[in-house]
Amino acid sequence: MISIKELYLKYKKPQVDKVKLDPWGRFINIISIPITRFLLGTRITPNQVTYFWTVLGIIGGLFFIPGTVKYNIIGAVILNISWVFDAVDGTMARVRKICSPMGFYLESLGHWLSTVFMGMGIAIGAYNKTKEINILILGFLFCISILLFHLLTREKIHIYLKEGMYKKKAKESNPIKISKQENKSLVQRIYDIALHFYQGDFFFLIIIPLSLLNMVEYMVIFYGITFPILILLLYIYEVKRGFEWVDGLHK
Numbered sequence: 001m002i003s004i005k006e007l008y009l010k011y012k013k014p015q016v017d018k019v020k021l022d023p024w025g026r027f028i029n030i031i032s033i034p035i036t037r038f039l040l041g042t043r044i045t046p047n048q049v050t051y052f053w054t055v056l057g058i059i060g061g062l063f064f065i066p067g068t069v070k071y072n073i074i075g076a077v078i079l080n081i082s083w084v085f086d087a088v089d090g091t092m093a094r095v096r097k098i099c100s101p102m103g104f105y106l107e108s109l110g111h112w113l114s115t116v117f118m119g120m121g122i123a124i125g126a127y128n129k130t131k132e133i134n135i136l137i138l139g140f141l142f143c144i145s146i147l148l149f150h151l152l153t154r155e156k157i158h159i160y161l162k163e164g165m166y167k168k169k170a171k172e173s174n175p176i177k178i179s180k181q182e183n184k185s186l187v188q189r190i191y192d193i194a195l196h197f198y199q200g201d202f203f204f205l206i207i208i209p210l211s212l213l214n215m216v217e218y219m220v221i222f223y224g225i226t227f228p229i230l231i232l233l234l235y236i237y238e239v240k241r242g243f244e245w246v247d248g249l250h251k
Contacts, residue, residue: 031084191237
């Protein structure tokens with residue numbers, strides 16, 4: 001049986017360093033190691049773990065609908081438990097050497113579903129608490145922004161494959177080479193830093209203190225206003241940079 005130390009040094013730490021997780025994300029991944037080790041001794045598959053934490057994330061989001069402190073705290077705890085198991089499936093797949101496109105696909109869908117249901121639950125719960133229609137509108141904008149966040153980028157990949165551009169580029173003798181170290185402007189670097197505050201990992205972190213302080217509606221207000229602005233900036237950015245970064249995917 002693989003040791004916890006080996007799990008961390010060989011299979012967990014390299015991945016955590018690669019995706020550049022923040023301290024809370026690293027803590028969550030450390031918590032996941034004993035669970036991973038236990039599940040490796042069973043017949044449970046990584047994809048089954050993915051299904052489990054996806055459903056758990058959806059349930060956690062629904063707990064915010066009543067808008068009470070008790071249910072908000074329960075929802076926040078469930079969401080973070082789902083995140084712990086989110087850190088399990090990938091490690092199991094790497095240890096067993098069974099990483100697959102389907103596994104990545106299911107995980108991506110899981111992130112979308114759990115985050116969207118979290119946004120929806122928080123928005124409805126904030127409305128149930130305040131009875132202000134403006135809160136519900138901002139919550140709607142928050143949820144739509146979550147959906148658009150990755151769509152603006154991933155739609156390029158969809159078009160790239162649908163239109164056969166991938167095959168055309170692959171046949172070229174001198175395909176465009178995209179450097180991994182792009183020369184980014186100060187505005188782009190600030191934008192990259194800001195993105196960390198608009199992803200599920202950060203949402204799951206801040207929802208804990210906000211639930212304890214009974215201030216979840218402030219999350220709806222902040223993201224309902226700022227997230228659509230970020231989406232507009234992302235739209236402009238993606239239009240300007242075109243398809244060159246997608247061209248590099250076939251290498």
